[in-house]
Amino acid sequence: xxxxxxxxxxxxSWSQQDLAExxxxxxxxxxxxxxxxYDPSLPxxxxxxxxxxxxxxxxxxxx
Amino acid sequence: MSxxxxxxxxxxxxxxxxxxxxxxxLALTAWLERTGRIDWPWNVALIGFFSLSLVPxxxxxxxxxxxxxxxxxxxxxxxxxxxxxxxxxxxxxxxxMTARNTWHPTGPVLWLLALLPSLAIAYYVWSxxxxxxxxxxxxxRMRQIQAGMIATGLLLMVASTWGFLETFGxxxxxxxxxxxxVFAIAQSLAGIYLTARDQRDGGQ
Numbered sequence: 001x002x003x004x005x006x007x008x009x010x011x012x013s014w015s016q017q018d019l020a021e022x023x024x025x026x027x028x029x030x031x032x033x034x035x036x037x038y039d040p041s042l043p044x045x046x047x048x049x050x051x052x053x054x055x056x057x058x059x060x061x062x063x
Numbered sequence: 064m065s066x067x068x069x070x071x072x073x074x075x076x077x078x079x080x081x082x083x084x085x086x087x088x089l090a091l092t093a094w095l096e097r098t099g100r101i102d103w104p105w106n107v108a109l110i111g112f113f114s115l116s117l118v119p120x121x122x123x124x125x126x127x128x129x130x131x132x133x134x135x136x137x138x139x140x141x142x143x144x145x146x147x148x149x150x151x152x153x154x155x156x157x158x159x160m161t162a163r164n165t166w167h168p169t170g171p172v173l174w175l176l177a178l179l180p181s182l183a184i185a186y187y188v189w190s191x192x193x194x195x196x197x198x199x200x201x202x203x204r205m206r207q208i209q210a211g212m213i214a215t216g217l218l219l220m221v222a223s224t225w226g227f228l229e230t231f232g233x234x235x236x237x238x239x240x241x242x243x244x245v246f247a248i249a250q251s252l253a254g255i256y257l258t259a260r261d262q263r264d265g266g267q
Contacts, residue, residue, distance in 0.1 A: 024199070
C-alpha cells in the first residue's frame, strides 16, 4: 500500500514527531507507516485521514 | 528531545551491557557454586550484588526507547514491572535458598520453597501479556510480538541444542530455570535487531 504521508506532513512543516503526537502514536510508528514498512489498521488509517481532513483513499492508495 | 540529548543517550551504555553484566554475574555465581568455590550465603550475596545492574538497565532502556521514538506509557509500565519481577525473583530465590540452608525443611515446606521463585516468573509472563493488552500503539505492539516470536525461536534452538549436547555427554547439565534468562536475553537482542532495522529503513 502506498501513502502520501511524507508529502502531506511536509506541506504542513510537521516533523514525524509532530505527526506522532497529533495521532497519539510513537514516532517509530509514523516512520514505519511513511516508509511503507507497516500498513496501519483501518481505525488508525481513518485517524490519519481525519487529521489531514481528507478522504482515506486520498492518503492511502493500492500498490 | 533535542538532537544533542538524543545523540548523548544513544552514545551512552546500551541496556544490553547491563543485561549482559547481570547474565554473566548469574553465570559466574552458578559456576563458582558448581565447582565448590562458594556456598550459601555467598551465592545469595553475589546474586544480590549482580542484581544491582538491573537499575541502570531499566533506566538506560527507558531513555533509549525515548531517544529512538519507541516510548509509550505501556512500555514504561512494562519496564517498571520488569524491575519488580527481576528483584522479586532474586528476593524469592535468596529467601528460598536461605530457608533451605537454615532450617533444612522437607515435604510440603520444601516444595513451597522450591516453587517460590516461580511466582516471580509467573508475574513476568503475566506482564508480557499485559503489555500487549495495554499497548495502544499498534506498531509497537506488533514489534513486541515479533520480538517474542524471535525470542521463542532462539530459546527453542538453544534449549534443544544444549539438550542434545547434554545427551551425548558433551555439555554439563543445565537447570531448566536458565530458560528464563535465555528468553529475556533473546528478547533484548530481538528488540535491538528490530530497532536497527527501523533505523536502517529510514528512521530519523
